[in-house]
Amino acid sequence: MSRSNRRIILASRPVGIPQARHFELTTAELPALADGELLVENVYLSVDPAQRGYVNDEDNYAPPVAVGAVMRALAIGRVAESQHDAYPVGDYLYGWFGWQERCVCRPDAVLRRVDPRQASLSAAAGLLGINGLTAWMALHDIGRPRSGETVVISAAAGAVGALAGQLAHLAGCRVVAVVGSDDKGRRCVADYRYDAYLDYHQHIGDGLRRVCPEGVDVYFDNVGGDIADGVIRQMNRDGRVIQCGTISIPCWVPPPQGPRNEREILTRRLRMQGFVIFDHAARYDAVAAELAALAASGKLRCDEDIEQGLERAPQALVDVYAGRNTGKKLIQLPL
Amino acid sequence: MSRSNRRIILASRPVGIPQARHFELTTAELPALADGELLVENVYLSVDPAQRGYVNDEDNYAPPVAVGAVMRALAIGRVAESQHDAYPVGDYLYGWFGWQERCVCRPDAVLRRVDPRQASLSAAAGLLGINGLTAWMALHDIGRPRSGETVVISAAAGAVGALAGQLAHLAGCRVVAVVGSDDKGRRCVADYRYDAYLDYHQHIGDGLRRVCPEGVDVYFDNVGGDIADGVIRQMNRDGRVIQCGTISIPCWVPPPQGPRNEREILTRRLRMQGFVIFDHAARYDAVAAELAALAASGKLRCDEDIEQGLERAPQALVDVYAGRNTGKKLIQLPL
Numbered sequence: 194m195s196r197s198n199r200r201i202i203l204a205s206r207p208v209g210i211p212q213a214r215h216f217e218l219t220t221a222e223l224p225a226l227a228d229g230e231l232l233v234e235n236v237y238l239s240v241d242p243a244q245r246g247y248v249n250d251e252d253n254y255a256p257p258v259a260v261g262a263v264m265r266a267l268a269i270g271r272v273a274e275s276q277h278d279a280y281p282v283g284d285y286l287y288g289w290f291g292w293q294e295r296c297v298c299r300p301d302a303v304l305r306r307v308d309p310r311q312a313s314l315s316a317a318a319g320l321l322g323i324n325g326l327t328a329w330m331a332l333h334d335i336g337r338p339r340s341g342e343t344v345v346i347s348a349a350a351g352a353v354g355a356l357a358g359q360l361a362h363l364a365g366c367r368v369v370a371v372v373g374s375d376d377k378g379r380r381c382v383a384d385y386r387y388d389a390y391l392d393y394h395q396h397i398g399d400g401l402r403r404v405c406p407e408g409v410d411v412y413f414d415n416v417g418g419d420i421a422d423g424v425i426r427q428m429n430r431d432g433r434v435i436q437c438g439t440i441s442i443p444c445w446v447p448p449p450q451g452p453r454n455e456r457e458i459l460t461r462r463l464r465m466q467g468f469v470i471f472d473h474a475a476r477y478d479a480v481a482a483e484l485a486a487l488a489a490s491g492k493l494r495c496d497e498d499i500e501q502g503l504e505r506a507p508q509a510l511v512d513v514y515a516g517r518n519t520g521k522k523l524i525q526l527p528l
Numbered sequence: 529m530s531r532s533n534r535r536i537i538l539a540s541r542p543v544g545i546p547q548a549r550h551f552e553l554t555t556a557e558l559p560a561l562a563d564g565e566l567l568v569e570n571v572y573l574s575v576d577p578a579q580r581g582y583v584n585d586e587d588n589y590a591p592p593v594a595v596g597a598v599m600r601a602l603a604i605g606r607v608a609e610s611q612h613d614a615y616p617v618g619d620y621l622y623g624w625f626g627w628q629e630r631c632v633c634r635p636d637a638v639l640r641r642v643d644p645r646q647a648s649l650s651a652a653a654g655l656l657g658i659n660g661l662t663a664w665m666a667l668h669d670i671g672r673p674r675s676g677e678t679v680v681i682s683a684a685a686g687a688v689g690a691l692a693g694q695l696a697h698l699a700g701c702r703v704v705a706v707v708g709s710d711d712k713g714r715r716c717v718a719d720y721r722y723d724a725y726l727d728y729h730q731h732i733g734d735g736l737r738r739v740c741p742e743g744v745d746v747y748f749d750n751v752g753g754d755i756a757d758g759v760i761r762q763m764n765r766d767g768r769v770i771q772c773g774t775i776s777i778p779c780w781v782p783p784p785q786g787p788r789n790e791r792e793i794l795t796r797r798l799r800m801q802g803f804v805i806f807d808h809a810a811r812y813d814a815v816a817a818e819l820a821a822l823a824a825s826g827k828l829r830c831d832e833d834i835e836q837g838l839e840r841a842p843q844a845l846v847d848v849y850a851g852r853n854t855g856k857k858l859i860q861l862p863l
Contacts, residue, residue, distance in 0.1 A: 450788065455752035
């Protein structure tokens with residue numbers, strides 16, 4: 194087998210949301226495997242809003258990708274060579290394999306083993322990957338939705354939001370989508386079991402009062418910013434805010450300003466909490482099994498937006514930030 | 529007994545922090561007691577930062593005091609006449625008796641019965657009143673301090689902060705005071721078991737890095753604003769922020785701006801929660817008993833700053849906002 198490996202590297206460091214020009218397609222030779230290492234051939238590359246945080250030079254939950262290094266990304270791959278007994282050739286894995294054709298790594302790069310009988314291979318990167326796991330754990334751990342409550346979800350048609358909406362519906366809640374277009378809103382109601390939607394180009398406060406006449410009990414926040422400010426001001430006493438993403442804030446340098454929320458948190462007795470899926474590895478398999486069962490029984494739908502070819506990855510990330518994806522964005526590589 | 533009653537009424541509605549000119553001392557006749565009513569003679573009037581919220585025309589946890597009405601305030605009083613079997617003459621009570629000499633009310637105005645054997649009468653309004661109850665419940669329920677953690681408390685020498693600092697010390701934490709003067713800081717360390725203090729006129733970030741070299745695990749926030757922004761940016765992963773007060777924000781109209789905290793909440797996995805003592809009435813007596821026992825055994829000190837005479841109440845509130853009190857501010861009335 195050729196040891197030549199095509200990969201997308203970070204060519205320069207973006208401030209804020211990365212653009213296609215910040216990346217470059219290069220080729221490098223794969224090293225020989227050392228003891229304990231694996232060679233993984235990628236099948237699906239994941240494209241995630243969190244990747245902005247991997248390349249910005251800001252404190253985050255992991256150090257930034259170095260300029261010149263392969264772009265950090267989750268992927269589904271197949272073990273092609275192995276120097277580790279626990280990972281035989283032919284096994285499928287979900288892990289930090291990067292935006293590249295193949296990856297030499299150690300087992301600490303693996304998030305989950307993929308069982309192709311549990312669901313489609315691609316589902317392992319979305320429904321059963323960080324998106325589904327985040328939707329389930331953040332909603333239940335922090336949101337604690339109770340039947341009859343109103344749950345508002347921003348980026349409601351996104352890879353996390355679309356699943357969170359369906360899970361909140363299954364919990365017996367009235368679920369309201371905040372989206373950027375009527376088209377996405379209609380999709381939320383038709384496909385993801387939302388009860389209503391609000392286009393955030395409208396006035397959030399007036400719009401929410403109309404679609405949430407009984408106020409908001411849980412806000413699953415994927416966006417932050419003005420939308421979050423508006424939702425928080427419609428929350429009921431003892432409401433919960435899941436801080437899961439900040440995709441509406443293009444750049445954190447210089448620090449963006451907004452209305453102070455201390456008084457809202459105090460007088461409404463809100464509980465606001467940050468959620469990062471990578472803290473919860475011990476529960477991945479259990480929650481993935483639950484998600485797979487819901488999907489198999491037709492109770493949970495997960496749309497995927499799959500493009501072909503490694504070279505498409507940078508633009509796909511730009512498209513995700515612009516909200517142009519219609520489901521979990523993946524890049525499929527030829528096996 | 530004369531039915532003439534001196535009282536402080538709200539003379540005009542302040543925007544932001546009330547000043548003495550917003551109040552007026554007037555006299556009115558007390559009505560005769562209806563069935564089920566009590567006449568309470570006030571002994572100590574409470575002066576609390578929360579009273580700003582009672583007079584501002586903003587959404588809050590209670591409707592605002594009407595212009596011309598007696599200023600809403602907690603007080604310790606003695607039942608002087610009773611048309612209710614459960615509240616005999618001579619009993620002491622803690623409740624919403626207002627800034628006035630005497631109050632005709634129903635039992636729903638009562639927060640707690642006062643047992644003069646449990647502690648001094650005045651302690652029932654501070655140590656065993658909303659200040660002590662808030663310090664204990666907010667620290668333990670939301671802060672959940674663990675031995676060895678670092679707890680930062682703002683308004684650290686105030687009626688809540690001074691008690692919260694000692695309770696955090698008793699929980700085995702390193703406790704750091706944020707105060708407005710060296711004098712208060714020294715008092716925090718000498719009297720309230722704080723390990724260190726920081727004057728907020730310094731740069732909060734630099735100062736906290738120096739006095740909290742291992743970061744901050746729990747922030748007991750009584751002030752909001754710039755101080756809170758600075759502390760939040762020094763917090764450790766999984767930190768807890770108790771949103772207990774916002775005394776540093778003079779006015780909420782127009783909405784004050786500040787740096788957005790979404791990213792801090794997310795990447796540090798903070799849990800931020802609002803606390804209002806009036807939600808927890810069912811636990812008042814149990815927690816008060818615990819506080820009284822700590823005080824009786826010398827483990828908890830509560831300073832009081834007592835002035836004489838009803839007419840002093842408005843200026844006393846102004847002084848509390850200016851940080852000129854040295855302990856729980858009370859107004860004593862002649863019995």
